Amino acid sequence: MKIAVCIKRVADSETRVKIAADGKALDEAGVKFVLNPYDEFAVEEALRRKEQAGSGEVVVVALGPAAAQETIRAALAMGVDRGVLLQVDRIPADGLVVAQALAAELKDGGYDLILCGKMAIDDYNHQVGPMVAELLGLPCVTSIAHLELQGNTGVAEREVEGGIEVCEFPLPAVLTTDKGLNEPRYPALKGIMAAKKKPLDIKPTALAVGGLEVLAMTPPPDRKDGRIVGEGVAAIPELLRLLREEAKVL
Amino acid sequence: MTAVLAVLEQRDGALRKVSHEVVTGARRLADAGSGTVEALVLGGGTVSGADQLGRFGADRVTTATHAALGRYTPEGYTRVVVERVRARQYDAVVFPASATGRDLAPRVAARLGVPLAADVTDLGIEGGAIWATRPVYAGKALLKVKLLARPALLSLRPNVFTPVERPRAAAAETAKVDVPERGGRVVVREIKAAAAGALDVAEAPIVVSGGRGLKEPANFRLLEELARAFGGKAAVGASRAVVDAGWRPHADQVGQTGKTVSPTLYVAVGISGAIQHLAGMRTSKVIVAINRDKDAPIFKVADYGIVGDLFEIVPRLTEEIRKLHA
Amino acid sequence: MALRFQGVDFYDADGLLTEEERAVRDTVRAWVDDNVIPVIGEHYVAGKFPTHLVPQMAELGLFGANLPEEFGCAGLNNVAYGLIMQELERGDSGVRSFASVQGALVMYPIYEFGSDEQKRRWLPELASGRRIGCFGLTEPDYGSNPGGMITVAKETKEGWVLNGAKMWITNGSTADVAIVWAKTARLDDPGSIRGFIVPTDAKGFAAKDQQGKLSLRASDTSELVLQDVCVPKEALLPKSAGLKSPLMCLTAARYGIAWGAVGSAMACYDEAVRYAKARVVFDRPIGGFQLQQARLVEMLTEITKAQLLCLQLGRLKDQGKMSPQQVSLAKRNNVSMATDVARESRRLLGASGILAEYQAMRHLANLESVYTYEGTHDIHTLILGQEITGLSAFN
Ligand SMILES: Cc1cc2nc3c(=O)[nH]c(=O)nc-3n(C[C@H](O)[C@H](O)[C@H](O)COP(=O)(O)OP(=O)(O)OC[C@H]3O[C@@H](n4cnc5c(N)ncnc54)[C@H](O)[C@@H]3O)c2cc1C
Numbered sequence: 006m007k008i009a010v011c012i013k014r015v016a017d018s019e020t021r022v023k024i025a026a027d028g029k030a031l032d033e034a035g036v037k038f039v040l041n042p043y044d045e046f047a048v049e050e051a052l053r054r055k056e057q058a059g060s061g062e063v064v065v066v067a068l069g070p071a072a073a074q075e076t077i078r079a080a081l082a083m084g085v086d087r088g089v090l091l092q093v094d095r096i097p098a099d100g101l102v103v104a105q106a107l108a109a110e111l112k113d114g115g116y117d118l119i120l121c122g123k124m125a126i127d128d129y130n131h132q133v134g135p136m137v138a139e140l141l142g143l144p145c146v147t148s149i150a151h152l153e154l155q156g157n158t159g160v161a162e163r164e165v166e167g168g169i170e171v172c173e174f175p176l177p178a179v180l181t182t183d184k185g186l187n188e189p190r191y192p193a194l195k196g197i198m199a200a201k202k203k204p205l206d207i208k209p210t211a212l213a214v215g216g217l218e219v220l221a222m223t224p225p226p227d228r229k230d231g232r233i234v235g236e237g238v239a240a241i242p243e244l245l246r247l248l249r250e251e252a253k254v255l
Numbered sequence: 256m257t258a259v260l261a262v263l264e265q266r267d268g269a270l271r272k273v274s275h276e277v278v279t280g281a282r283r284l285a286d287a288g289s290g291t292v293e294a295l296v297l298g299g300g301t302v303s304g305a306d307q308l309g310r311f312g313a314d315r316v317t318t319a320t321h322a323a324l325g326r327y328t329p330e331g332y333t334r335v336v337v338e339r340v341r342a343r344q345y346d347a348v349v350f351p352a353s354a355t356g357r358d359l360a361p362r363v364a365a366r367l368g369v370p371l372a373a374d375v376t377d378l379g380i381e382g383g384a385i386w387a388t389r390p391v392y393a394g395k396a397l398l399k400v401k402l403l404a405r406p407a408l409l410s411l412r413p414n415v416f417t418p419v420e421r422p423r424a425a426a427a428e429t430a431k432v433d434v435p436e437r438g439g440r441v442v443v444r445e446i447k448a449a450a451a452g453a454l455d456v457a458e459a460p461i462v463v464s465g466g467r468g469l470k471e472p473a474n475f476r477l478l479e480e481l482a483r484a485f486g487g488k489a490a491v492g493a494s495r496a497v498v499d500a501g502w503r504p505h506a507d508q509v510g511q512t513g514k515t516v517s518p519t520l521y522v523a524v525g526i527s528g529a530i531q532h533l534a535g536m537r538t539s540k541v542i543v544a545i546n547r548d549k550d551a552p553i554f555k556v557a558d559y560g561i562v563g564d565l566f567e568i569v570p571r572l573t574e575e576i577r578k579l580h581a
Numbered sequence: 582m583a584l585r586f587q588g589v590d591f592y593d594a595d596g597l598l599t600e601e602e603r604a605v606r607d608t609v610r611a612w613v614d615d616n617v618i619p620v621i622g623e624h625y626v627a628g629k630f631p632t633h634l635v636p637q638m639a640e641l642g643l644f645g646a647n648l649p650e651e652f653g654c655a656g657l658n659n660v661a662y663g664l665i666m667q668e669l670e671r672g673d674s675g676v677r678s679f680a681s682v683q684g685a686l687v688m689y690p691i692y693e694f695g696s697d698e699q700k701r702r703w704l705p706e707l708a709s710g711r712r713i714g715c716f717g718l719t720e721p722d723y724g725s726n727p728g729g730m731i732t733v734a735k736e737t738k739e740g741w742v743l744n745g746a747k748m749w750i751t752n753g754s755t756a757d758v759a760i761v762w763a764k765t766a767r768l769d770d771p772g773s774i775r776g777f778i779v780p781t782d783a784k785g786f787a788a789k790d791q792q793g794k795l796s797l798r799a800s801d802t803s804e805l806v807l808q809d810v811c812v813p814k815e816a817l818l819p820k821s822a823g824l825k826s827p828l829m830c831l832t833a834a835r836y837g838i839a840w841g842a843v844g845s846a847m848a849c850y851d852e853a854v855r856y857a858k859a860r861v862v863f864d865r866p867i868g869g870f871q872l873q874q875a876r877l878v879e880m881l882t883e884i885t886k887a888q889l890l891c892l893q894l895g896r897l898k899d900q901g902k903m904s905p906q907q908v909s910l911a912k913r914n915n916v917s918m919a920t921d922v923a924r925e926s927r928r929l930l931g932a933s934g935i936l937a938e939y940q941a942m943r944h945l946a947n948l949e950s951v952y953t954y955e956g957t958h959d960i961h962t963l964i965l966g967q968e969i970t971g972l973s974a975f976n
């Protein structure tokens with residue numbers, strides 16, 4: 006099994022969002038960056054598939070700044086064999102541009118499976134995986150929470166509104182991973198030590214211009230300050246009155 | 256003249272409610288450019304509800320039919336939408352950011368070579384350019400983007416574009432289309448349905464969510480009863496703590512690693528309001544919190560909070576809501 | 582699913598760490614958040630060590646992590662090792678104690694004083710958590726002065742016969758193997774102290790948990806009784822020689838404790854800050870009152886100093902330049918500091934602070950043990966006093 010996993014360096018989910026001076030991006034000062042949590046499911050799945058097959062290779066590909074080497078090494082520490090960094094100054098807002106660069110890198114790799122997280126927790130773009138599939142002409146199932154592979158076909162389950170879609174697909178394919186697929190391992194300390202000795206190929210990458218222009222990043226509108234209606238069951242009539250008369254939702 | 260295509264969604268031959276939201280969003284865009292809205296729905300045959308779309312502002316409704324399109328098939332749907340877009344030169348194509356829309360829209364975008372603004376919560380036209388606002392960093396910031404390419408592709412976050420009636424006389428048509436056998440290489444073999452009548456938390460207009468404060472799985476019965484009291488409009492959600500503990504299915508989880516919901520009313524019961532939970536529900540229109548800890552962070556975002564023991568409050572609240580709906 | 586701990590780092594100490602050191606720290610941090618924090622309160626109240634965590638700790642490579650890879654260990658430097666201890670103790674001193682004993686007090690003496698055969702046999706077993714060890718030095722009447730011990734080992738034709746009693750032995754009742762220190766000649770000759778690898782299922786070996794502990798409750802502390810315990814010749818750690826051998830083990834463990842204490846303090850400070858911002862009294866978060874701010878400032882200041890102290894101590898250890906007295910200073914300062922931080926945090930939390938649901942009181946109670954074991958605070962004062970003046974206050 007030869008498996009590629011696309012991974013992204015993202016601001017940690019606890020990040021306090023401060024907007025940069027240009028008003029268009031996150032102020033990265035003091036921000037902790039991590040491997041995108043949804044990509045962890047993809048890395049874990051790739052490692053398990055390789056372990057089950059008893060042979061093969063797991064390669065991670067990240068598009069990002071030089072600092073994303075650390076993100077790649079986090080995956081190498083989990084057990085991935087080698088990494089590729091498509092190095093750019095900054096990750097563009099347009100997911101298609103990212104997908105084009107990734108697809109160009111993956112095109113001739115001969116991968117049986119290409120895995121991505123279903124989305125990145127920074128831009129919530131929800132799109133790079135299926136775009137890569139489309140650009141490579143591969144079948145794709147997104148947001149999978151269960152996977153079975155047999156020979157050259159697979160069955161994946163994905164959650165849809167009010168149910169679970171069971172999808173059949175042939176390999177090679179692109180899959181994007183959701184929570185529930187597996188429980189990602191912690192990198193063992195030996196893995197962390199081994200990671201720095203594994204191959205990490207850095208490729209300076211020129212990106213297409215893209216068709217999305219960021220106009221502004223703004224804080225979300227303030228919610229009105231929370232209001233405590235009262236204590237215990239005694240507060241229920243007032244709550245209902247407010248829901249009916251003030252909020253008009255009942 | 257802004258020509259907008261609204262790509263809709265059906266299940267089992269009936270239009271899904273989110274389709275009205277998509278038409279509403281598309282109408283807003285079309286009105287900003289005094290244009291038209293065409294709606295496209297793909298199905299195995301006629302789709303019930305498609306003829307009603309004029310009510311929400313569609314000028315024309317096309318049902319594209321093929322035996323293989325009864326259920327979503329990524330490749331078949333992509334092909335039909337792309338062919339339609341190529342044939343008609345739209346300024347914008349609008350999808351729902353539903354499970355299907357999130358799969359389909361990126362494929363269409365990549366095939367057309369245009370960007371996609373996903374999970375949009377606001378949109379408009381300024382100086383001839385289409386813009387969209389979308390939450391990033393788990394809703395801790397909003398990103399406003401301009402879509403430079405044509406057509407502009409957008410997917411709309413469910414429950415944000417409240418359907419507005421804008422009646423028009425919509426021309427309806429059915430067109431047989433051509434797709435590969437079985438719709439493509441990826442085939443949806445079955446849809447394992449959730450319990451009958453259960454609403455999905457991502458789409459329900461009212462969500463009643465429970466956390467670790469419920470103490471044990473059996474106590475979620477209290478929330479199910481409260482949800483029922485709302486007369487079929489409410490779904491039961493959960494915090495990650497209780498999903499991880501195996502009390503509730505992952506499908507019900509609200510938050511950063513679960514679903515993002517924007518219901519009209521969100522009731523958080525025994526949930527502390529961790530930042531990752533807020534990420535999934537802070538855009539709800541009205542938030543009610545019931546928690547015995549008056550310092551719980553959930554009260555910071557709750558429009559209305561009640562401090563106290565949920566085991567006393569919830570049954571009484573259920574009773575009162577029932578009376579209201581009786 | 583607990584909240585993720587974000588660290589306490591006012592002076593960008595992170596910037597002084599290598600990427601691997603940070604990665605090690607972050608891994609253990611996440612593991613503690615996910616696996617220790619959610620269960621530790623209950624275990625503490627029940628007086629039980631969370632045994633189920635041992636295989637996970639082994640899997641991560643936490644045992645003897647600074648020993649070489651050829652013995653199945655992670656081969657980390659001492660700063661990374663220290664960061665592991667810091668994060669474990671941020672969870673609980675009992676969990677850190679377990680790792681300290683296994684690594685610094687059982688694996689380290691085998692590595693340092695053992696034969697090649699002993700190292701090959703025991704270290705991989707201990708690293709993988711398949712075997713648990715304990716360290717028997719302290720006796721009922723000999724705590725601060727272990728040189729006075731009365732446990733003896735007599736050489737016979739087949740091996741050795743051990744007799745005596747040990748007390749306050751962490752992991753004593755759960756261990757598969759004990760490193761027992763005993764005198765091999767006259768009782769007034771601490772130079773005859775040697776170490777033995779004693780299987781705990783040996784005839785005449787008994788371990789009994791000490792009851793009624795109000796500190797370090799999520800850790801087993803036992804009394805060992807050795808009555809005519811026969812072990813083969815190969816049980817002797819051949820390179821152990823005199824009191825200085827167990828003291829070297831203590832130096833290794835104290836090094837980890839100095840780091841661990843910073844972890845406890847961080848946990849308490851973090852909790853205090855959160856609480857101070859959330860708790861509203863007199864219509865204001867208590868963090869808005871000067872008195873509570875002063876508390877938090879004091880905590881952060883002391884943590885920051887202790888953190889930098891540890892880091893330099895670790896760098897010295899990695900360069901082979903660390904002295905036992907430097908370790909004494911760090912252990913003495915940091916544990917005392919952490920105890921103060923835990924107490925202030927506990928007080929800041931008001932009544933909530935006495936509950937097991939919060940961490941401060943548990944850490945505070947734990948740290949009283951840490952203050953006492955591995956050389957009491959007083960004893961380290963004497964060691965440093967001797968270092969400064971050249972005059973021993975012991976005798
Ligand atoms: C990367 C990451 C992703 C995450 N993603 C998510 C996510 O998607 N969704 C999510 O929810 N969390 C997520 N979390 C976890 C999150 O940090 C919290 O741990 C979790 O939300 C806590 O769940 P809770 O509120 O049910 O439990 P708790 O925090 O334990 O809160 C229980 C609450 O119940 C109240 N209570 C108890 N008894 C009663 C009673 N009798 N009456 C009234 N109130 C009572 C208590 O006062 C308390 O406020 C994530 C964490 C991380 C690190």
Ligand SMILES: Cc1cc2nc3c(=O)[nH]c(=O)nc-3n(C[C@H](O)[C@H](O)[C@H](O)COP(=O)(O)OP(=O)(O)OC[C@H]3O[C@@H](n4cnc5c(N)ncnc54)[C@H](O)[C@@H]3O)c2cc1C
Nearest residue numbers: 716717718719724725749750751797950953954955957959
């Ligand atoms: C929870 C726990 C776990 C432990 N685990 C282990 C273990 O795994 N293995 C092991 O071998 N031991 C272990 N110990 C034992 C620990 O190392 C001893 O308790 C410690 O060395 C102190 O000995 P003591 O209790 O006999 O106190 P004592 O030596 O009796 O000291 C009593 C008091 O007198 C003071 N004092 C002693 N001498 C002097 C002096 N010369 N001048 C001034 N003051 C002095 C001390 O500072 C202390 O305040 C553990 C202890 C505890 C509490």
